[in-house]
Amino acid sequence: xxxxxxxxxxxxxxxxxxxxxxxxxxxxxxxxxxxxxxxxxxxxxxxxxxxxxxxxxxxxxxxxxxxxxxxxxxxxxxxxxxxxxxxxxxxxxxxxxxxxxxxxxxxxxxxxxxxxxxxxxxxxxxxxxxxxxxxxxxxxxxxxxxxxxxxxxxxxxxxxxxxxxxxxxxxxxxxxxxxxxxxxxxxxxxxxxxxxxxxxxxxxxxxxxxxxxxxxxxxxxxxxxxxxxxxxxxxxxxxxxxxxxxxxxxxxxxxxxxxxxxxxxxxxxxxxxxxxxxxxxxxxxxxxxxxxxxxxxxxxxxxxxxxxxxxxxxxxxxxxxxxxxxxxxxxxxxxxxxxxxxxxxxxxxxxxxxxxxxxxxxxxxxxxxxxxxxxxxxxxxxxxxxxxxxxxxxxxxxxxxxxxxxxxxxxxxx
Numbered sequence: 563x564x565x566x567x568x569x570x571x572x573x574x575x576x577x578x579x580x581x582x583x584x585x586x587x588x589x590x591x592x593x594x595x596x597x598x599x600x601x602x603x604x605x606x607x608x609x610x611x612x613x614x615x616x617x618x619x620x621x622x623x624x625x626x627x628x629x630x631x632x633x634x635x636x637x638x639x640x641x642x643x644x645x646x647x648x649x650x651x652x653x654x655x656x657x658x659x660x661x662x663x664x665x666x667x668x669x670x671x672x673x674x675x676x677x678x679x680x681x682x683x684x685x686x687x688x689x690x691x692x693x694x695x696x697x698x699x700x701x702x703x704x705x706x707x708x709x710x711x712x713x714x715x716x717x718x719x720x721x722x723x724x725x726x727x728x729x730x731x732x733x734x735x736x737x738x739x740x741x742x743x744x745x746x747x748x749x750x751x752x753x754x755x756x757x758x759x760x761x762x763x764x765x766x767x768x769x770x771x772x773x774x775x776x777x778x779x780x781x782x783x784x785x786x787x788x789x790x791x792x793x794x795x796x797x798x799x800x801x802x803x804x805x806x807x808x809x810x811x812x813x814x815x816x817x818x819x820x821x822x823x824x825x826x827x828x829x830x831x832x833x834x835x836x837x838x839x840x841x842x843x844x845x846x847x848x849x850x851x852x853x854x855x856x857x858x859x860x861x862x863x864x865x866x867x868x869x870x871x872x873x874x875x876x877x878x879x880x881x882x883x884x885x886x887x888x889x890x891x892x893x894x895x896x897x898x899x900x901x902x903x904x905x906x907x908x909x910x911x912x913x914x915x916x917x918x919x920x921x922x923x924x925x926x927x928x929x930x931x932x933x934x935x936x937x938x939x940x941x942x943x944x945x946x947x948x949x950x951x952x953x954x955x956x957x958x959x960x961x962x963x964x965x966x967x968x969x970x971x972x973x974x975x976x
Contacts, residue, residue, distance in 0.1 A: 593789035596722040596731065598780025600738050602663065603715060605773040607742025607877070609766040610708070612750055613674065614639065614850045615873050619858070620759050625694050626687030629855070636851055637973020639701045644969060646709025652821055652956040653710055659718045660786055663777045666711035671770045673703020678763040713958040718781075720946045720954055722789040732943040733888030736880070743877030750870045821953075826960040832948065833960075839941070840964045842904045845911065845930055847972035849876055860918040872923060876931050883935035891936070896944045900937040907933025 617639065621632035654662045677700030684693045715735060723731040753762045826832055850873070857869035865872060891899055910929040916922050942961070949957035 593722055593785065593792050595781045595785040595789035596719070598776055598785065599663075599715060599718050599722070600735065601780065602667075602773050602776050603735055604738045604742040605769050605776065606667075606711065607739035608745045608749075609670075609674075609742070609769050609773070611743035611850075611874060611877060612746035612766050613677075613704075613763065615746060615854055615870060616750070616754075616759050616762060618851070618854060620763075621697070624681040624687075624760065625697055626691070627689060627694070631689060633851060633973050633976050635697075635701070637969055637976075638698075639705060640847065640850070641967075641969035641973065642701065642705035643708040643712075644964075646705050647713055647958070648960060650706070650709035651713035651958050651960065654714045654717050654958075655954065655956065658786075659714050659721065660777070660781050660783065662710050662714035663718075663781065664774065666707040666709075666714060667770060667774045667777060669707030670704050670711070671707075671767065671774065673700045673705075673707065674763065674767050674770055676700030676703060678760055678767055682760060713954075713956075716942060716946050716958045717954045721786075722793055724793045728943065728947075730885065730888055730892070732946070733884045733939040736939040736942065737884035738881070740877035740880035740884070744874045744881060747868070747871035747874035747878075751868050754870075821956065826949075826953070826957050832957075836945075836961055836964050839900075839904065840968050842908045842933075843964065843968040844972045845907060846934075847969050848976065849873065851972055851976035856914075856918075857923070861920075865920060865923075872927075875924075875927050876934075879928065879931040880935055883931065884939050887935045888939055891940075896940045899940045900944075903933045903935070903937025903940070905933070906936060909933070 614636065617636050618629070618632040621627040621635050622629065625632075625635075627635065653665075657665070677697050680693050680696035680700065684691075684696060686693045688694065716732070719728070719731045719735055749765065750762050753765055757764075853873045854869060857872045858866055861869070907930050910926045913922050913926040913929075942958075945957055945961035946954055
C-alpha cells in the first residue's frame with residue numbers, strides 16, 4: 563500500500579512538473595521574430611515604467627506644476643495611450659506588424675527626446691510655460707507611438723505562435739514587459755542621484771534607440787515570414803489559406819468599409835465584458851499615480867531613498883508569477899480564471915490604509931500581484947483569440963479602451 567501511494571505521489575509530481583515545464587519548452591523553440599519581439603518588449607517595459615514612475619515628480623521639479631496638475635499630466639499620458647489604441651489599433655492590420663513596430667518606436671523616441679530636452683533648453687516653469695507645452699508635445703509623441711506598439715505586439719504573438727505556444731506566448735510577453743518594468747528600480751536610483759531625473763530620462767532615450775535597432779535587425783521581413791510559416795506547421799493547406807488576409811487585395815476605401823462593418827463596438831457581449839473590469843483595473847493606475855509619492859514621502863531611510871524599487875516591485879513579481887500561473891492554468895477556463903483573479907487582486911485594496919509600514923506595503927503588492935498574474939494575461943489572450951480574422955489589431959485596441967476611463971478617473975483623485 564505504501565509503495566502504491568509513493569508511486570502515485572511520484573506520478574502526480576511528474577505530471578505537475580511536465581505541465582509546468584512543457585509550455586516553456588515549446589516556447590523555447592519559437593522563432594527569431596518572436597525572440598526579437600520579446601527583447602523589444604523588455605526594453606520598452608523598462609523605458610515606459612521608468613518614465614511614468616518619475617513623471618509626476620518630473621512635472622513637480624522641472625516644469626513647476628503642483629501635485630494636482632502633475633497628476634493630470636500623468637493621467638494625460640496613461641489615458642491618452644489607451645485612447646490612442648482605440649483609433650490606432652487598426653493601423654497594425656493595415657501596415658503589418660514589423661512596420662507598425664518601427665513607426666511606433668520612432669514616434670516614442672521623438673516624444674521622449676522632447677520630454678527630456680525641454681526643461682534643459684527652455685528653462686521656463688509653470689502651467690502653460692514653453693517648457694510645459696513642449697513636454698505635452700513629447701507626451702503626445704509617446705501616446706501615438708504606444709497606441710500602435712501594444713496592439714502590434716499582441717498581434718505579432720497571435721501570428722507567431724500556435725495552439726501549443728499561444729498561452730505561454732501571451733503570458734511571457736506580459737511577464738517580460740513587467741521584468742522591464744522592474745529594472746528601473748535598480749537602474750534609476752543611482753542615475754537619479756548622480757544626474758537627476760533628466761539624466762535618467764536620457765538613459766531611456768538611449769534604450770528606445772536600442773529597441774528600434776532590435777526590431778529592425780531581428781524582426782526582418784524574412785524572419786516574419788519564417789515565424790508565420792513555423793506557426794502554421796501541421797495545419798491543413800485549407801486552414802492556412804483561410805488565414806490569409808483578405809485585406810491584402812482591398813483598396814483603402816474597401817478596407818475602411820470592412821472595418822466599419824465589423825467594428826468591435828457592435829459586439830455588445832465583448833463590450834460588456836471589458837467594461838466590468840474597470841473597478842479592479844484602477845489598482846494598476848495607483849502604481850504610478852500614488853505609490854511614487856507615497857513611498858518617497860510617507861517613509862524614511864531605505865524605502866524613501868530607493869522608492870523606485872518598491873514602486874516597481876509589482877512588475878518583478880509578475881515576471882516570476884505570470885508564466886508559472888499560465889503553465890499551471892493553461893487548460894483552465896479563461897472566464898473562471900479572470901473571475902478568481904480579479905477577486906484576489908481587489909482583496910488587499912484597503913491594506914495601505916492601515917498606515918505606512920513596509921509589511922503592509924509588501925502585503926498589498928504581493929496579494930494584488932498574485933491576482934493580476936491570474937487574470938491579466940488570460941484577458942489579453944482572450945481578446946486576441948475572439949477577434950475575427952483580420953481584426954486582431956483593432957480588437958486589441960478596443961480591449962484596452964476601459965483603461966482610458968480607469969486612468970482618467972484615477973488621475974483625478976490620486
